[in-house]
Amino acid sequence: MLVHFEHLPAGGRSFAWQIAEPDGDAECGFAVPLEAQCHVQPTGPDSVEINGQLSGTVILVCDRCLSSYPFKLVSPFRIKALVRDAEQDGPPLDTSVLVENELDDLNVIELDSPSVDLGGLMREQLLLTLPEKKLCRPDCAGLCPQCGTRLDEEVCTCQKKTGHPAFAALAALVGRKTEEDKTDRN
Numbered sequence: 001m002l003v004h005f006e007h008l009p010a011g012g013r014s015f016a017w018q019i020a021e022p023d024g025d026a027e028c029g030f031a032v033p034l035e036a037q038c039h040v041q042p043t044g045p046d047s048v049e050i051n052g053q054l055s056g057t058v059i060l061v062c063d064r065c066l067s068s069y070p071f072k073l074v075s076p077f078r079i080k081a082l083v084r085d086a087e088q089d090g091p092p093l094d095t096s097v098l099v100e101n102e103l104d105d106l107n108v109i110e111l112d113s114p115s116v117d118l119g120g121l122m123r124e125q126l127l128l129t130l131p132e133k134k135l136c137r138p139d140c141a142g143l144c145p146q147c148g149t150r151l152d153e154e155v156c157t158c159q160k161k162t163g164h165p166a167f168a169a170l171a172a173l174v175g176r177k178t179e180e181d182k183t184d185r186n
């Protein structure tokens with residue numbers, strides 16, 4: 001979905017579409033298509049500001065227990081897209097402006113021509129929005145490294161021998177209990 005700056009009215013233009021399937025790069029699935037929308041506002045002959053949002057629910061696979069779980073996307077974004085000035089000698093962008101913009105949550109992207117690919121932009125946003133660490137819940141106990149039992153659902157008999165953090169914490173508790181017992185005896 002290529003938007004040419006020269007075709008934009010002064011008040012900008014809004015776009016809304018659906019994304020039916022994730023890219024190969026995106027480690028997620030869609031139960032239903034995602035809703036993508038954005039408004040492209042000209043801010044000069046060679047620059048636009050894009051206010052967009054990607055909404056919907058994606059299906060992720062938990063890093064620890066390998067089960068699928070839904071993840072709700074909340075992804076409003078603001079991007080300034082400007083044409084790279086090929087004739088300019090100095091750096092194409094004032095980095096001090098960049099830092100300020102980053103603080104302001106405004107990302108700047110450079111373009112080779114006065115047009116922007118909204119579909120590609122939205123796919124990038126999806127990748128940025130997906131959590132780096134995918135967990136079905138923050139305290140997911142994961143799989144038993146020995147027998148593969150999903151420890152949130154079932155307790156296996158080999159858990160005492162494993163080095164899983166959850167069991168280390170349990171062992172520490174048991175250890176403290178033993179300490180207390182000793183103290184009681186003294």
Ligand SMILES: [Zn+2]
Nearest residue numbers: 062065136140
């Ligand atoms: Zn999990």
Ligand SMILES: [Zn+2]
Nearest residue numbers: 144147156158
């Ligand atoms: Zn086990």
